[in-house]
Amino acid sequence: MPEGSPMTVRTRFAPSPTGYLHVGGARTALFSYLHARKHGGQFVLRIEDTDLERSTAESVNAILEGMTWLGLDYDEGPFYQTERFDRYNAIIDELLEKGLAYRCDCPKERLDELRDRQMAQRLKPRYDGHCRHREVDPGAPHVIRFRNPTDGVVVVNDLIRGRVPFGNAELDDLIIRRSDGSPTYNLTVVVDDADMGITHVIRGDDHLNNTPRQINILRALGHEPPSYAHVPMILGDDGARLSKRHGAVSVIAYREAGYLPEALLNYLVRLGWSHGDQEIFSLQEMIELFDITEVNRAASSFNTDKLAWLNQHYIQHGDPRRIAQLLRPHMGRIGIDPSEGPDLTAVVEAQAARAKTLVELAEISAFCYRDFDDYDEAAAKKHLRPVAREGLDRLRAAFELMAYEDWTPEGLHHAVERVAEELGVNLGKVAQPLRVAIVGRAASPCIDLTLHLVGKDATLRRIAKALAYIDQRAA
């Protein structure tokens, strides 16, 4: 096992592979990552796959893919708990030998009945210690339970919540080995965190109630507990619990929807944490400024609008060549091969301020690569009218005379301007009909850039189509 000196900060992200990496898990991973990086420590990835029934290889892959996409690189792992069963079993046997754990053969029916009785008495359902002092046949089916202290108080000193005391009387003897011989979560997590030298356990606050049990097991094993930080959960847009039913929760789904990893990371770090009024954080700034003890205690709701705003910020301010690379697959998805048209980087530079996602960016840029099918109804009705005919006709004549090498934004700007002057109208009077003719809708980058990107041939072709449309409409 990898070891770290006692002073080295070591954090871990320990998802169970029973689903995709969702935004809540991603934020927990981010916080763990940042805490380790900030302190020059290590970040470990551990797959908690002891639930043989529900763990899948697809989930493992989805989690790894999500981590990679977000750029949350880990120093060690992924470790798989299923590969460490011998270790867990040795520990359990040791606990058994020392009398810190015991065999229990209580049948399910007895447990169910016990539980019902306790609920009826308004008590917290818990194991009554029936087998605590019984001799159970090791050869017959049984589970192993941890012998939890019956009195006293366990204190969780949480970096986020502060001091949270639990009475041992509230805890029961939990199962640490199933009847099929496999170890359970509360045992494996403790053994692994100790073996892997984890100094800071950062996880969802749904684990807060488990922590006193884990501390008890840890102490029975002769270890001192690590520091804990229980981060609040993330709620959906509507304030309800985040689940598969509430929009795209998988991190990969955000990639597919056209979000940039830096935008999602930036959004996530600000969910429950802040640094004054700062909204934009590079990963480097996050590492420098993030402090786990400053994380909010309350749950927060995921707000897609704000994520979209950040995403647009990063599309607009990121390196256009990189954005173009990321945009490529989204163009492909709508059937466009960017090599058959203007340089994609130039298109990104022209369009970046207009898109909140790469999907949008692809959609509004399609006109640069292929002719559109139909005009936007409102735009055509407003701009492709007989009064626009002469302007378009003059533009066509002017464009036809232009050499390919003069087909530049500057040259085009002058050409359009001249036509407006000849007609004695504002630039908008000729530019808007032209825009609708070229793009199919009323919105695009400035007209000269638009024409430049579309190119001379397509421009002439589309103007001809617009003239025909106007004539047909007048007839």
Next chain:
RNA sequence: GCUCCCUUCGUCUAGCGGUUAGGACGCCGGCCUCUCACGUCGGUAACAGGGGUUCGAACCCCCUAGGGAGCGCCA
């Protein structure tokens, strides 16, 4: 039901006994302008409720209400 956690604009948050309760997203409006967008300027909007403590509470204490988690041979 029991145990634990949480509660500032619609949302994310600042605040750490004395503030006109600040910023951001969204929304609304102005400006810029060939369109849309960007940008920019301005506006809307919050301390869950009730008791204390204090000269003075968003900040400290208690209660209530509301929300959440756990109570598994799931993690």
